Amino acid sequence: MPMRFLLTLPLRALASVWPSVAxxxxxxxxxxxxxxxxxxxxxxLGADPAALMRHPIALACGAWLLAAVIVSTIARVPFSVRAVGAWAAHAGFVVLAAGAAVNVLAGQRGQAVSYRTDHGWSEIDEFQLANSAALHVVAVSGAQDLAAMELPLDINPITAGGVQLGETQTAGGVAVEVVDFVPRAQIVQQWRDDSPLPMPAAVVGIDDGESSMRNVMCGWGKPAVTWEFGDVVVMFHGSADSEMAGRMLTRHPPEEICRGRDMLVLLSGQDVPLSLVILRADGQAELVPMSPGRAVTVKLAARTLNIAVDRLFTHAALHTAAVPSQDDLGVPAINVRVTWGDWRGAAALPFDPLGQFEQQAWLCGQQRALAMRFARRVVKLPHRLxxxxxxxxxxxxxxxxKDYRCDVLVDGAPAVIGLNRPLRAGDWQFTQGHWLDEADDPRMIMFEVSSRRGLTAxxxxxxxxxxxxFWAFFIKPMLAGKREGEQ
Amino acid sequence: MNTLAVLAQAPLWRQELQSVYEALGGSVWPLVLFGVSAAMGLARVVSNRLKRSTLCVFAASILFLAGVFVLRWIVSGRAWYLPPVMNQYEAMLASALLGCIVAMVLELRWRNGVALLASSLYAVMILLACRLVDGSLADHPGILDSPLMAMHVAIIIIGHAVAGMTLLLSYPYLFAVIWRSPGWPAKASVIAFQVAVIPGLIGWPALAFANPELRDVCATFAGATYLIAVAGMGALAFVTVSPRTDSAMLAGMDRANIILARIGCFAITLGTILGAAWGDVAWGRWWGWDPKETWALITIVLLLIALHVRPIAGERRGLITAVFCLLAAGAMLVNWIVVNYLLAGLHSYA
Incomplete structure (x- = not known):
């Protein structure tokens, strides 16, 4: 008898109201x-703030209540016309929970981004998976044999311990080990002249009397890098030759770069001393010799600037490390160790949730430069948009x-995505997300993407x-009242 | 003030209607009508007289408020499927109107005056708070331009109005039960709680006028405080003046409470389901644990507990129903005040 009592105790507890009320x-x-x-x-609770609703406390309570709904309905509510409402509502909770579980386990959700280029909007055939983390590694500069590759780490939220520490992953000859995960990190940076690859860079300071800014300009394998200081474009060309300086003075740069603005070009190279080419919007050009640490005053049509190159690097390398932040401004970050043949390096990668601002860390190996980004997993879509x-x-x-309207082609067929007008293609749904920068002249459009497997349930x-x-609260009492009236 | 911008492009007839709306909606008449209705309702519950005249005043109050509501709908120039439920002011106005319509249906069925009294008091409190909230006719964001959204909000508002009415019934009920229990500590505790509300009656409006940026938040807090204060005053009158503070009266209040709890639970559940359907269309997800969604779920769970415990609670079923209805009404107030103004989310007004 006691054994039977003990065995049936959980069922009795589930069938009782008071434990479920608790x-x-x-x-x-x-x-x-x-x-x-x-x-x-x-x-x-020592939990991830973003995953509180998936915490064991919430899941256990939900599971208990679901089990109680099933057990108590079967044990305490005999099926009849009067009890149809209770049965339907209780069955509804079970079906809803099953559908939600399928949706979480089999469905996918994330964001897909399209950028506006000179040739129109970029095609969308992949999206960034929500609640995921992956280390993306891209080789550049002389990396024709090494295609863009991705090293997936884990699909779990990173703050829930999803990053696999200490595990080395290899792709395309590059071995990456995540040595440390810092939930709230501050990225400490230091520039040194110790890269194995020639990598020109310049520490440039500009002062217009009202504001002053400093920037390290490094092309990371590209011949030139630009920086927009208000309406002035500053360009640094660290591997210039003497021919280029002459060409600069006689031929104006392409319109897509200067767009009618004044342009300051800093030139430096093996046989070219540091110099500044001032290209005015009206087509006038002037060459000014410079030396590191000495500012040059430039009079432009709208304002006067002081520009200085504080330091020149020939083999620039950015050394970064993620350290725990002392304030609330810290971001999740990982420290990685990279082995590439005989070469070894290390870098800190802050988590880039949108993956759209090219928040990359650069490392220069012996033969080529390497870009890495700690972002979300990229998943292929079955449709092209x-x-x-x-x-x-x-x-x-x-x-x-009132509306953000996009006329799109989905697998070649025309369709529209607008506010309250999602696009459905098979299992997938696309809804409007964000428009950047200006709404009436966007450069980037983001769609929310989701596949909802359990939605019917x-x-x-x-x-x-x-x-x-409705039946249990209103129809059943009405029927009961009518029956009482008849009796 | 966006009203001017909205009206600048409106046809002439609508601009003329605007002046009628401002004269009616901006006047104290709705407040006065519902005030009279509440006073007559109290007299009707206490004395069991004035049945027909109270019902007539209540009906006139509803018609007046409905007229203001429809005028605002027309003047705003919105689509026919978008009733004025787009901001805090409109939601409060709609909750007073829809709550009173539900109460009128119940009153016509029961004819005991309890729902009429509760809804009249609720309307007075809401209309008082409305006078402090920004009521300008701003253009609404395009994401709200959806019939699903309009249905979702309207049904949720009915649920919240009914939850507010259960507060006005549950509070006096608990008050009376505690008052009737032996010993002075019980009586002292209910009076002390009621006195503690008094600073809020002056404090919130004072803060609203002193700091215009906090006006909407303070106005809503003031509304909630007035709601508790009026419920308490009603309760005091109920237990001290009324000769009918008997078991039959308490049973009537309990019956009204449970039916309102059922209506509230159903309306909030249905509204939340419609909100999920709209969320799927608008944001690409049917549920996201947004604070508003979470607090709607909390309100539903509390009301479901009240309804499930009731059959097994024996003689204390009225007391337990009242406690859980009060908690559900508290969750509803958190949703209206804390979530709307103080928490960030898709439903935030902050």
Whole structure:
């Protein structure tokens, strides 16, 4: 008898109302704390703030309540016309939970980005998976044999310990080991002249009387790098030859670079001393000799600038390390160790959740430079989508957006994506996300992408809940009242 | 003030209608009408008289408020499927109107005056708070331009209005039960709690006028404080003045409470489901644990607990129902105040 009692105790507890009320109260308290103070709740539980709703406490409470719904319905509510509502609503919760579970386990969600180029909008055939982390490694400069590659680390959220520390992953001859994960990191940077590859760079300072800025200009394998200081374009060319200096003075740079603006070109090379070429918007050009550490005053049409090259590097290397941040401004980051043949290097990579701003770390190996980014996993889409036209419609007062409309081609077929008008293609849905920079002249458009495998079950469950509640709360009492009246 | 920008492009007839709307909506008449309705409702519940005249005043108040609501709908120039439920002011106005319509249906069925009294008091409190909230006719963002969204908000508002009415019933019910229990500590505790509310009655409006940036938040807090204060005053009157503070009266309040809890639970659940459907269309996801969604779920769970515990609670079922209804109404107030103004999320007004 005691054994039988013990065996049936869990079922009895599930069929009783009071234990479930207690569990429901715990769930309510948990949800309230997690919603109002997610950071405090997370630090109290040692959990990831972004994953609080998947915490064992919430999952255990949910599982108990679901089991209680099943057991108590079977044990305590005999099926009849009067009990149809209770059965439907309770079945609805089970179907809803099953659909949500399928959606979480089999569905995918993320963002797909298209950039505007001179040739139109870039094609979308992949997206960045939400709640994932991957180390992306791209070889550049003389890397024809090494295609862009990706080293996936883990699909779990990084702050939940998803990054596999100490494990070396190899691709294309590059071995990368994640040595450290810092949840709130500050990236410490130092430039040194110790790269095995020739890598020209310059520390450039500009002062216009109102503001001053300093920037390290390094092309990372490209011949030139540009920097926009207000309406002035500054270009650094670290491997210039004497011919180039002469060419600069006689031939104006392409319009897509200067776009009618004044341009300051810093030239340096093996047989070219550091010099500044001033290319004015009106087509006038002037060459000014420079020396490191000495500022040159440049009078332009709109303003006067002081420009100085504080330091020149011939073999520039950026040494970075992620250290724990002392304030709340820290970002998740990893420290990686790279082995590339005989060459070894290290770098810190901050997590780039959008993966759109090319927040990359650069390392120069013996033969080529290496770019790495710690971002989300990139997943191929079964469809190809291209934006044909992007249109922003403001409200009558111009303060709010009435619509962000994109005319797109999906696998060659025309379609529209707008506010409240998602595009559905097979299992996949595309909805409007973000437009950058200017809404009426965007450079980048991001779509929310999702495949919702359990959605039919979810809607069925929600429909059953609503119908069951309506029956149990309103129809059943009405029928009971009518029956009492008849008696 | 975006009203001017909205009206600048409106046809002449709508601009003329605007002046009518401002004269009616900006006047104290809705407040006065519902105030009279509440006073007559209290007299009707206490004395069991004035049945027909109270119902007439209540109906007139609803018609007046409905007129203001429809005028705002027309003047705003929005699509026919987009009722004025797009900001805090409109949501509050709609909650008073829809709550009173639900109460009118219940009153016509029960004819005991309880739902009428609760909804009239609720409307007075909401209309008082509305006078402090920014009520300009701003253009709404395009993402809200959806019939699904309009249905979602309207049904949720009904749920919240009904939850507010359960607060006005549950509080006096608990008050009366505690008051009737033996010993002075119980009586002292309910009076002390009620006195503690008094600073808020002056403090929130004062802060609203002193700091215009916090006006909407303070106005909503003030509304919640007035709600508790009025419920408390009603309760005090109920337990001290009324000769009908008997078990039958408490049973009537309990019955009204449970039916309102059912309506509230169903409306908030259905509204949340419609919100999920709209979220899937608008944001590409049906559920995202946004604070508003989480607090709607909390309200539903609390009301479901009240409804599930009731059949097994025996003689204390009224008390337990009232406690959980109060907690659910508290969750509803958190959703309206804390989530709308103080937390960041898709539903944030901050």
């Amino acid at each position: 569990v429901g109260a715990i769930l309510v308290a948990y949800l309230a704390f997690a919603s109002l103070a997610p950071q405090k709740t997370a630090s109290l 291209r934006i044909e036209k992007a249109e922003y419609l403001p409200s009558s007062d111009g303060k709010t957006a 979810i809607w069925t469950g929600l429909g059953l809940i609503a119908a069951g509640m």
